[in-house]
Amino acid sequence: MSAEADRQSFFKGRQLPGSRCGKAEASSAFAGFATFYISREKKMLRNLLAACCAASLLISGCSTIKISERNTSIVLAKDAKKGEGPSGIADTFPLEGKIVAYMTFGWDDTNARGGSQKVEVKWFSGDRLVSAPSNSFDFGRPPHYVWFTTYGTALGIGKARVEVYVDGVFAGSKTFEIVGKI
Incomplete structure (x- = not known):
């Protein structure tokens, strides 16, 4: 019927x-x-x-953007400000100074939004992990800038390293040195 x-x-x-x-x-x-x-x-x-x-x-972010070493740039600096970027770019820092890991993330499709990404930064003194702060960011259109800060006193004098992970995937690292005085 x-x-x-x-x-x-x-x-x-x-x-x-x-x-x-x-x-x-x-x-x-x-x-x-x-x-x-x-x-x-x-x-x-x-x-x-x-x-x-x-x-x-x-x-859900509707993004297929995957961040990796290929589309990540890391610089170390003495300071960073929103809208101005890093200042005092260096690879040697004083024990009493601030250390900024400044990351630039980019991808080919400039119209694509990056979506929600969890960025984790691991700070090492030699091979010893000292801290691993993380934060989630909503990546808009590229490029997207993120920075994390630590201090020389937290790492101690000697060779140090910072590693960057995005959503658990290795995105790059930088080695640097902390000295008593510059």
Whole structure:
């Protein structure tokens, strides 16, 4: 039995309360209203489903950007400021000074957003892991800049290294030295 036949059998012989029209006219009018109302609900449900799908793609980042050594640049500096970048780029730092690992992440498709990425920086004194701070960032369009800071006193005098990981994948490293005085 078709949907139209189902609807006609349901409304057959029924009259809207308070209606002055005959049973056939009432059922026809009510059937038209019911069809309109149901189709409107279906459209609203379809639009809601489409909006939910779009939102879930946006929340998940909808990005296939993978950060690796190939698209990461790391410099070490004495300071960094938003909008200005690193200053005092060096590979030797004083024991009492600040050390900034400044990363630039880029990718080929300049229209693609990088999405949510967890960046972890591991600071080593020789081969001993001293600290491993991390933070999640929403990478917009490239390039994207991130920096982490430590101090010479945290690492001690001697050879040191910083390693960068993005979403658990090695993205690069830099070696440097900490001296008593420069």
